[in-house]
Amino acid sequence: MQIGLLGKTNVGKSTFFSAATQTTAQIGNYPFTTIEPNVGIGYVKTDCACKHFAISHAHPLCIHGTRYIAIKIVDVAGLVPGAHEGKGLGNKFLDDARTSEVLIHVIDASGSTDIQGQSVPAGTHNPLEDVQFVEDEFDQWMKQILQREWQKLSRELESKSGKVIHAISQRFSGLGIDEYDVEYVLHNLNLQSKKPHDWNENDIDVFVRTLRKRTKPIIIAANKSDLCHDLNIINELQKIHPTIACSAETELLLRKATKNGIIEYLPGDKSFKIKDGITLNSQQQNALELAQKVVSKLNGTGIQQTLDYACFNLLQLITVFPVEDETKLTNKNGEVLPDAKLLRPGSTAKDLAQSIHQDLAKGFLFAIDAKTKQRVGAEHVLKNGDVIKIMSTLSRG
Structure with missing residues (x-):
């Protein structure tokens, strides 16, 4: 599962990428900071199957019944007008973006960068122009x-x-x-x-x-929305594509503060809490006060919401949990609900086997639905949240 970040230069794509993946990317206030594509791992959130079974289990990607599932995120060089003719780094961008299943178009909602990605006074550029030009270049x-x-x-x-x-x-x-x-x-x-x-x-x-619209669906990440005097621009953008108000800079700050043990915060939360016993210096205090204002204004930072929407609303992916013991919900090492797979809607039991290992699919016999305890065939269509055991004549590897 791969998400591509596209947009003109200097709109905060690399900041969005760093915030979403906690992977360091070169960030600068000038065009073409990103030349080679940055590739990192982000996560989308969904309910873990442990909720259905009312059990608790120790898994680093299950937090209070919310399951985090890894996805690949690619941040490529920004576009400029004429990219399809090779201007800027256009051809390279488009080639790097081609394998993504869904695209997040990161724009500067504050209108503080012109069509070439140069800094201008906030509000002097219309972000709607950016949406049109980037899609025209792709087309x-x-x-x-x-x-x-x-x-x-x-x-x-x-x-x-x-x-x-x-x-x-x-x-x-x-x-x-x-x-x-x-x-x-x-x-x-x-x-x-x-x-x-x-x-x-x-x-x-x-x-x-x-x-293009059918095969490369787009969601707009209206970055720098915290700098807008009002959020009317979001309503205008919504008429073109699903749009979420974002502040990548705030998300990056909160993730760093969490990593340093200063606050309690999970991606997608609409608030955060300073940990007990933590004494902040004046710089930290000011930064977190500003972050609180942004989170209150935008009802979060929008980064996690954008990733989740791309996967579960645009692509309508489902989550299926493969296990090797359908009674204990474990793998061969005894780990409970060890894996979570993102699959296309309409995927079958055999598709699940193929996603795990081609040998499982080649030797597919049947599958067992751990929730109903029923045996199902290769063409059985899976549902979101299913827990499935695959029976095969061929073991993995």
Whole structure:
């Protein structure tokens, strides 16, 4: 599971990345601070299956019945206008972002950076322009991929009666786009019966844009929302994409304070508490007072909420807990509910086996639902929160 962070330069993407992953990234108030992509591990939150069984268990990623599940987050170089033509680090950005299943568009909601990522007085730039330009760049890049050897493709399909769906999906295979995605878009745009050489410029533009929206869903992280005089901009952004008001800088501060044992705080909490017996110096006191104002204004920092929304609302992923002993809910080492897998909606018991190890899927016999104690087959569709044992003729490894 990979989330890509996209956006123009100098909007706080690297700060968002550092806050979400607790991985150090170079942060600077100038364009192209990020040149090579930063890759780190973040976590999304969901209910642990221990709640259903009303049990407690010692697991570092289960805190009071809330389960944290690892995801990959990639922060790549910022975009500038003309990126699809190679301006700035555009082509590199787009290539690095292509394998992400969902995109978080980090914007400067305070309007304190212009379209090129240069600092300007707060409120003098309209963030709505950033949303449009970044998506246009992504669409133009995808259009270039499609149009590459388009005439050759059209002739081949004419002479060999090839399938348009297969040919187009092959062009986009590196972006994780399959034939089903292409067929769905072609059908909905009534392009399925239209031969490629008859497509006009508008057909191509609409197809690419629709395919991008379907296969690379976007949520807007309205960073620096704490610097806005009001949050009306959030309502405007919501008309385009789901949007969450964020302060990456505040989240980063709170995570550092937690790591240093100063406060009690979990990602996604809407408040924090200074630990008993802690004496703050004036700098720490001022920083935490400011953080409290931000958290109160935004009802949190928005970072964890953005990650959770991307996975569970946009992608509608489900969580399944594989075990090796369905009665004790343990693995072979006796650890209770040791793993949690994020799966696509509609995933089957055999898909779960494949996600654990290909040998389990190859030798799949049946699965056992630990909640119902029933035996289920390979095509059994899993539900969110299921606890499943896989029976296979082949062991892992």
